[in-house]
Amino acid sequence: MRIKGGPLTRRKHKKIRKMARGYYGQKSSTFKKANEQVIKSLAYAYRHRKEKKREFRRLWITRINAACRNLGIKYSQFIQTLRKLNININRKMLAYIAVFEPESFENLVNLVKENLE
Numbered sequence: 001m002r003i004k005g006g007p008l009t010r011r012k013h014k015k016i017r018k019m020a021r022g023y024y025g026q027k028s029s030t031f032k033k034a035n036e037q038v039i040k041s042l043a044y045a046y047r048h049r050k051e052k053k054r055e056f057r058r059l060w061i062t063r064i065n066a067a068c069r070n071l072g073i074k075y076s077q078f079i080q081t082l083r084k085l086n087i088n089i090n091r092k093m094l095a096y097i098a099v100f101e102p103e104s105f106e107n108l109v110n111l112v113k114e115n116l117e
Helices: 008-019 031-070 075-084 091-100 102-114
Strands: none
Touching: 008 031, 031 075, 031 091, 031 102, 075 102, 091 102
16 A cells, blocks of 8 residues: 655645745735745745845945046055955945945045045
8 A cells, every 4th residue: 555645745735835925916825836836936046135235236346436436546546456455344234334424435436536546
């Protein structure tokens, strides 16, 4: 006599339907449609976690660039000179300083301007 996987299958289906809660139409109720959508949703979530990092980096660079140009220096020159001076501040922190502590950022830019070749 063969053993059927009733309880196990039900648990798996229940897990998928729980993940699909809130989806539109059959995607939230029937297992097959819900499973397709959950697989797609998880793929989107994975992809967008990677994209989020890129988007934030672009935002930080834009903010730093805007602050630099207001003080009369290009972003590329600013970053290059910071590297030469061994000032290791990441772009996230530089953007934060540029937005919330403009005096400190101005001091940093002045230091960079003094050491420009």
